[in-house]
Structures are given as structure tokens and as C-alpha cells.
Amino acid sequence: MARNVHVRRGELDIQVLGPLWISCAGTGVVPTARKPRQILALLVLNYSRVVPVATLIDELWDGHAPKTAPAAVQSYVFQLRKKLAEVTGRSMDTVGSEMLRTGQNGYEFVAEPTRFDLRTFHRLERAGVAAMARGDLVTAVQDFREALSLWRGPALADVEPGPGIRAEVAGIEQSRATMLDHRIELELRLGLHREILGELSVLVSHNRFHEDLHAQFIIALYRSGYRARALEAFHRLRKDMVSEFGLEPSPKLHQYYQAVLTSDPALDEMPVLPLPRAAELPVLPAAAGCF
Structure with a gap:
């Protein structure tokens, strides 16, 4: 069950630290079918970074992809865009340009603004x-x-x-x-x-x-x-x-x-773990900054 958080109208709530949950105004976006669900999860984990089609194919078929795999990935992305359009009230063109974009040989999830538990973490x-x-x-x-x-x-x-x-x-x-x-x-x-x-x-x-x-x-x-x-x-x-x-x-x-x-x-006074020094701060992608 998703945590009860306050989300502004039209804003996506994304949660991956537990069961996958993505919603807009309480309406879920996550598909029940396994492969579209995997694609959505991998795109969200790589937020604002292009995930190559080859990587998505490997995710879905793990080295045993059929010849129809590229077309299947394209179909799954279309399904995800359609669902996003339905729950956000935006057009398919807007979803394709502002939420789930086609990038260089792949796709990237860039929906803004969002609440995203992983970025907050x-x-x-x-x-x-x-x-x-x-x-x-x-x-x-x-x-x-x-x-x-x-x-x-x-x-x-x-x-x-x-x-x-x-x-x-x-x-x-x-x-x-x-x-x-x-x-x-x-x-x-x-x-x-x-x-x-x-x-x-x-x-x-x-x-x-x-x-x-x-x-x-x-x-x-x-x-x-x-x-x-x-x-x-x-x-x-x-x-x-x-x-x-x-x-x-x-x-x-x-x-x-x-x-x-x-x-x-x-x-x-005896410590167990040494405390990290400033030089050991974790380096995160620039896109991983939070609101």
C-alpha cells in the first residue's frame, strides 16, 4: 500500500523503496503486466537518463530476445505513455515530450514535477x-x-x-x-x-x-x-x-x-565504525537532486 502523502494536482508520486508505486492524484500508473512493469521500473531507476533500447531488451529477455523484441519494447512504451496521458489528463504528444521521451537510441523518464522517494533518500x-x-x-x-x-x-x-x-x-x-x-x-x-x-x-x-x-x-x-x-x-x-x-x-x-x-x-568510548571523511561523500548523478 502506498504511503499517504500530499501530492499537488497533476503531480506524480513515485515510490520505489518498497513495492513500485506511481500515481497521480491517487490514481495508479503502474501496469500489472510483467514486461511493461519492468520497463517502467528501470526507466524510473534511471530517472532523466536515457536507457538504451538494447538495455531494455536485455532486461526483459536476459540474452534470449526474439527478433520482435525492439517492436515489443516500442509497444510497451506506447502503453505506458497512454496510461500516463489518461491519469494526468495530458495529451500523448505532451507525455512523449515532457514525461516519457524518446532519446538517443532509447527512452528516458523525465516527468516533472514529482515526489520521488529515491531522490529524497x-x-x-x-x-x-x-x-x-x-x-x-x-x-x-x-x-x-x-x-x-x-x-x-x-x-x-x-x-x-x-x-x-x-x-x-x-x-x-x-x-x-x-x-x-x-x-x-x-x-x-x-x-x-x-x-x-x-x-x-x-x-x-x-x-x-x-x-x-x-x-x-x-x-x-x-x-x-x-x-x-x-x-x-x-x-x-x-x-x-x-x-x-x-x-x-x-x-x-x-x-x-x-x-x-x-x-x-x-x-x-570505543568506536566500531570509522566515520567517513568529507572526501568520501557519495557522488550522485546531477539529476538525482531532490525537490
């Missing part, structure tokens, strides 16, 4: 990393929390992906995971270990071999006065890793374990 990502780089941890946490709240589930959860969508989604999901790691690190540095214990408990249960998350959980438990539970968390991770892979946790995890075991005062 990237804007907040940049703002949060910039705040980290200048040492404003409170603002960075606020930006990251707002960005993560945009997610309604796995990106494009209801779209069957081909190679293009799969690659794009992998990058977005990695950005989400990195942001979550940094947000938790910042909250630990701000002394919010008790506030995030419940969330960390759920995260480590879903990410059994994520060593940084386990380290953050161990530190949060220790700082909250749960020394025995912190030791148990390490032993549970070690048991899972040895059983599954025949591997010991990293030396860094062993260092945290020994620090908990000896009640090392350094644990009160």
Missing part, C-alpha cells in the same frame, strides 16, 4: 554524510532516520527483476545498509545505547553473520549494564560462524569480547 544520504564529516552527529542521525523511514520493504519488491533492475536495486540496498550501520554508530557515540537495544536485537537475529552489527550490539549491551548478555552475544555469533563456515569471528570481535570480559573502561 539520496538527498538525505548526502546531507547526513556531510553532517558526519563536519562532526554534527545529531543532525546526521536525524537525516539518516528520515531517509530510512522512507522504506516500505525491499526496493521494488513486487517487480520481477532482470539484470538492469537487479544491479540498480543491489546498489540502493547497499546504501540503505551502510546508512543503517552509520546511524547506529552515531547513536552509540551520542550515548543512546539503551534506546537502540531492541532494534539491535532484531537486526542481529536477521543478520547472523554481520560482525559490525554484532559488535555494536555487544557494546550497547555492555554500556547498558548487561555484561553477561554481551558475552552471550559474542558466543552465539562465534558458535554460528564456526558451525556454518568453520571460521572464528574477526580479531576486532575478539578484542571487544576481551574488553567486556575484563570490564575495560575503554568500552565506554
